[in-house]
Amino acid sequence: MFKHYSHLLALGLCACSLFADEGNQELSHDTESHISSSLEATDLSVSLQDTPSIFPTSESKEVLPPAAEPSIVKAPAPKKVVEKAIEPFTGKVKGRKVRLRVNADTDSRIVKEVSKNDYLLVTGEKGGFYAVEPPAGTKAYVFRSFVLDGVVEGNHVNVRLDPSLESPVIAHLNAGQHVDGIISSISNKWLEITPPEGTHFYIAKEYVERAGGPEIKHQVDKRKTAAHQLMESAGLMAKAELDKPFTHIDIQPIASNYETIIEEYAEFSDLAEKAKEALTSLQENYLQKRLSFLQENPGHILAADPAESLQDAKLEIAASPTDLMKLWEPVEESLYLSWASKNEDRSINEFYEDQKQNATIVSGIVEPYTSAVKRKPGNFVLRDKELPVAYLYSTHINLQEYVGKKVTVIASPRANNNFAFPAYYVLSVE
Numbered sequence: 001m002f003k004h005y006s007h008l009l010a011l012g013l014c015a016c017s018l019f020a021d022e023g024n025q026e027l028s029h030d031t032e033s034h035i036s037s038s039l040e041a042t043d044l045s046v047s048l049q050d051t052p053s054i055f056p057t058s059e060s061k062e063v064l065p066p067a068a069e070p071s072i073v074k075a076p077a078p079k080k081v082v083e084k085a086i087e088p089f090t091g092k093v094k095g096r097k098v099r100l101r102v103n104a105d106t107d108s109r110i111v112k113e114v115s116k117n118d119y120l121l122v123t124g125e126k127g128g129f130y131a132v133e134p135p136a137g138t139k140a141y142v143f144r145s146f147v148l149d150g151v152v153e154g155n156h157v158n159v160r161l162d163p164s165l166e167s168p169v170i171a172h173l174n175a176g177q178h179v180d181g182i183i184s185s186i187s188n189k190w191l192e193i194t195p196p197e198g199t200h201f202y203i204a205k206e207y208v209e210r211a212g213g214p215e216i217k218h219q220v221d222k223r224k225t226a227a228h229q230l231m232e233s234a235g236l237m238a239k240a241e242l243d244k245p246f247t248h249i250d251i252q253p254i255a256s257n258y259e260t261i262i263e264e265y266a267e268f269s270d271l272a273e274k275a276k277e278a279l280t281s282l283q284e285n286y287l288q289k290r291l292s293f294l295q296e297n298p299g300h301i302l303a304a305d306p307a308e309s310l311q312d313a314k315l316e317i318a319a320s321p322t323d324l325m326k327l328w329e330p331v332e333e334s335l336y337l338s339w340a341s342k343n344e345d346r347s348i349n350e351f352y353e354d355q356k357q358n359a360t361i362v363s364g365i366v367e368p369y370t371s372a373v374k375r376k377p378g379n380f381v382l383r384d385k386e387l388p389v390a391y392l393y394s395t396h397i398n399l400q401e402y403v404g405k406k407v408t409v410i411a412s413p414r415a416n417n418n419f420a421f422p423a424y425y426v427l428s429v430e
Contacts, residue, residue, distance in 0.1 A: 083126035090216035091130060091208040093118040102161065102168045104129035104202040109168045111138070111161065111201050115270055119211060119220045120203065129202040136221060140170060140195040141184060147191055152177045159199070163190035171199040227265040229338070230257050230415070231275060237334035238282050246293040251286050253330055255279060256375045256417075264418060327379075328393050331414075332425070352396075355412040356427055362409055364389050366402040377416045377423035382409070391416060394426035402429060 083104070096116045101108040104126040114120070114135065124131035141163040146154045152173045159171040163184045173179065173196060181193035234257035241249055261275035336351045343354075364382035369391065378391030380399045392399060392409065411424030 081127040083124055083131060085124045086122070088121060088123050088214045090211045090214060090220075091120045091122045091132065091203075092211040093120065093203075093207060094209050095207040098203060098207045100132070100135070100201045100203050101129075102170060102201060104131075108202070109161065114203070117267060117269065119217050120208065121214055121217045122208065123200060125205070126202065128205055130205055130208055131200040132203055134195045134199055134201060136224075138195055140193050140199070141167070141190045142173060142179065142181070142193060144183070144189055144191050146173075147179060147181070150178055150180065152179060159193070159196060163187040163192070170201075171196045223265065224268055224271075226415075227261055227268055227271055230261055230265075231271060231278075232338050233331075233334040234258055234261075234275075235278065236337040237330050238278070238285075240333055240337065241330055242282075242285055242289065246289050249286065249289065250327075250330060251282055254282060258282070260375070260417065325393075325395050325398065328395050328425075332395050352427065355425070356410070359410045359412050359427055360424065362390050362411055362424060363407070365404065365406050366392070366399055368400070368403055375417045377414065377419050388421050390421050391419060391423040392426050393423075397426045397429055399426060399429075 081104070093114050093116055097113040098115075100111045100114055102111060103109075112135070118135070120130075120132040120135065122130045122132050140159050140161065142152075142157060142159050146152060146157045152175055155174050157173045158169045159173060160167040161170050163186050177196075179191070179193050179196075181191040184190040184192045234254050237254045237257070238251075241251060241254060258275045258279035262272050262279070266272050336348050339351050339354070340346055340348075343350075362382060364384040367381045367383055369376065369379055369381045376391070378393040380392040380403075381388050382390045382392055390411075392411065393414075408430045409424070409426045410428045410430070411426045414423045414425050416423040
């Protein structure tokens with residue numbers, strides 16, 4: 001037996017020698033299995049699967065770390081644009097046909113287009129827009145069922161831009177509020193009103209420049225109202241004058257009104273342009289009437305220049321104080337027609353009664369005003385201690401009777417055509 005074991009030992013030594021000679025050759029699969037079995041027989045806490053194997057085989061697999069779960073990044077919520085009140089100021093429009101919108105959004109309903117050099121009262125801002133008060137003349141509409149005798153009968157009643165349920169809401173009214181309005185000519189189910197206080201529209205900031213404080217807007221509005229009244233008055237005068245027989249037509253006061261608008265209210269370019277067109281139309285209509293008159297009266301001689309004819313007529317009339325008063329009848333007639341159109345066509349006597357409600361009392365010595373100047377605001381001057389205080393005229397009171405006397409007159413203000421002192425229409429003399 002000993003000899004048998006010696007033989008086995010010799011064979012083992014030969015095997016070891018063989019492995020040593022092969023050096024870098026890989027270990028066989030059976031050898032790795034044998035070593036693994038030996039390790040598994042121990043209480044080692046780390047297995048071959050947890051420890052990198054030094055015996056790679058065809059069955060070995062690369063162990064990859066678990067894939068990381070994708071992280072979800074939420075987009076930040078859009079920042080809400082909040083409207084804020086600012087110190088009111090007058091903004092001047094610096095673009096042509098700039099859109100005024102219901103909301104601070106380029107997709108919002110367009111209210112109207114404002115012109116270059118228009119003035120707006122800015123009261124707030126929201127994002128890239130200014131909040132502005134509605135321009136003069138803007139209309140709003142409320143359903144008539146919610147208004148009884150001028151009083152709102154309901155809370156949170158919608159005020160809309162147009163007389164339609166599809167129109168955008170621009171304001172609200174509450175029970176007890178008073179509204180003045182007229183039945184809409186578009187739909188008699190709606191009442192046309194002025195936009196309630198607090199209503200505002202929006203305009204892009206880039207088209208507005210600061211012109212000054214709120215008082216600038218008020219001053220401009222006052223001048224624009226005066227220009228509109230002058231334009232309306234001239235239009236009514238033109239219509240009334242051109243309806244007269246040709247020999248009684250006097251277009252000079254009307255032309256003077258249009259020239260005043262063109263020259264002295266040039267900042268309102270749209271209005272000045274309309275005045276130019278109206279003046280041209282007036283002159284053309286007058287010329288047509290002149291030609292027609294000459295065709296119908298071939299033996300009649302007229303002055304070549306209508307202005308010369310007018311001056312000759314004035315000189316003739318000047319000899320009679322009562323006829324001199326008639327020179328102002330077209331002016332007074334146009335003022336009356338303008339007033340009547342807004343006051344249910346009431347009579348001219350009611351017009352002068354209304355004038356007395358806002359009359360002014362002025363005292364001084366009456367003197368004739370005979371200076372040969374264009375567009376003079378009266379035929380008489382009222383002086384106080386050698387200084388003129390007012391220009392006067394009247395179609396009811398013969399002021400010639402009071403020349404050289406100190407009087408107190410009850411008078412209504414009239415346009416002074418930019419002369420140095422105020423002008424008045426005399427209603428009565430004391």
